[in-house]
Amino acid sequence: MSNSLSITVDVEDWYHIPSVCGSTFSLYRDVDEFFEKWNDRYDYLSEPTKRVLDMLDEYNVTATFFVVADAGEHYPGLIESIAERGHEIACHGSHHACNIDSKTKEPLENTEDFETVTLKAKKILEKISGEKVTGYRAPNALVGGWMLDSLEKIGFKYDSSVCVNSLYNKTDSPLKGVLTYPYYPMVGGLEPGGYRDFVEFPWAYYDVGIKIPTSGGPMLRFLGAHVILKGLKQSLKRGHTVFYFHPIDISYEKFPEVGRGRPFYWAIKGKIVEDRIRYILKNLKNSDVEFKKLSDVEII
Numbered sequence: 001m002s003n004s005l006s007i008t009v010d011v012e013d014w015y016h017i018p019s020v021c022g023s024t025f026s027l028y029r030d031v032d033e034f035f036e037k038w039n040d041r042y043d044y045l046s047e048p049t050k051r052v053l054d055m056l057d058e059y060n061v062t063a064t065f066f067v068v069a070d071a072g073e074h075y076p077g078l079i080e081s082i083a084e085r086g087h088e089i090a091c092h093g094s095h096h097a098c099n100i101d102s103k104t105k106e107p108l109e110n111t112e113d114f115e116t117v118t119l120k121a122k123k124i125l126e127k128i129s130g131e132k133v134t135g136y137r138a139p140n141a142l143v144g145g146w147m148l149d150s151l152e153k154i155g156f157k158y159d160s161s162v163c164v165n166s167l168y169n170k171t172d173s174p175l176k177g178v179l180t181y182p183y184y185p186m187v188g189g190l191e192p193g194g195y196r197d198f199v200e201f202p203w204a205y206y207d208v209g210i211k212i213p214t215s216g217g218p219m220l221r222f223l224g225a226h227v228i229l230k231g232l233k234q235s236l237k238r239g240h241t242v243f244y245f246h247p248i249d250i251s252y253e254k255f256p257e258v259g260r261g262r263p264f265y266w267a268i269k270g271k272i273v274e275d276r277i278r279y280i281l282k283n284l285k286n287s288d289v290e291f292k293k294l295s296d297v298e299i300i
């Protein structure tokens with residue numbers, strides 16, 4: 001049984017989240033409208049990203065960075081700085097806009113538009129990083145089976161967005177038979193059962209009778225490091241496991257107070273979250289876990 005883990009980092013700024021941009025309930029329709037109207041400082045991302053890179057060097061970890069492609073335009077040099085340190089650049093959408101409705105799970109755009117926009121994002125990231133981009137993570141982890149078919153069609157090799165748990169389902173599928181290790185998804189859906197050159201890397205959960213999502217992200221802020229680490233270790237027993245966080249999770253700064261629900265959403269971040277990530281990295285480094293970029297994971 002595989003005992004390997006991928007550290008993944010979602011590179012997006014405070015305004016990329018759905019209450020501010022790119023959802024049916026956001027304050028600004030999309031990032032373009034945000035930049036048209038926002039006249040204040042916007043970059044709260046570069047500084048914590050530098051600290052993430054230093055932290056990963058400290059623990060000698062090579063990671064996969066899912067980058068929102070518009071970072072190439074608004075943060076010159078940022079993507080280069082990640083690629084230069086030997087990390088994998090993968091795609092986290094063009095502007096981090098939702099592709100399916102968070103409630104109905106219906107597509108918010110047609111397949112052709114999704115493919116055009118996503119292929120453009122892929123090419124932007126490849127041009128800047130100088131590397132082939134083969135991985136995708138759906139903005140806000142809202143993913144439909146049709147998206148994987150499109151991703152395969154336009155040259156991606158894997159997705160890492162599916163999170164099975166007892167609290168929520170952000171996909172358009174029941175996820176029956178999906179556990180926490182990589183699998184080949186069926187065509188047209190997210191269930192296992194495909195014979196194809198495309199892999200899904202689902203997220204970790206901690207099964208204690210109910211399945212608690214423990215791959216990281218907001219759960220790392222809400223649940224703390226101990227539960228997350230237990231869930232990662234349980235998932236590692238099943239197979240290859242995914243952990244993720246955002247550079248803005250460890251930002252020391254107060255973000256602009258716009259958008260709905262923000263004070264609660266960002267109640268826990270900064271040093272406390274950085275310490276939690278360090279606790280997890282240190283613990284896993286001291287265990288018998290092999291760290292791999294997602295593009296280096298071999299599926300048996």
Ligand SMILES: [Zn+2]
Pocket residue numbers: 010012092096138139140141
């Ligand atoms: Zn994201």
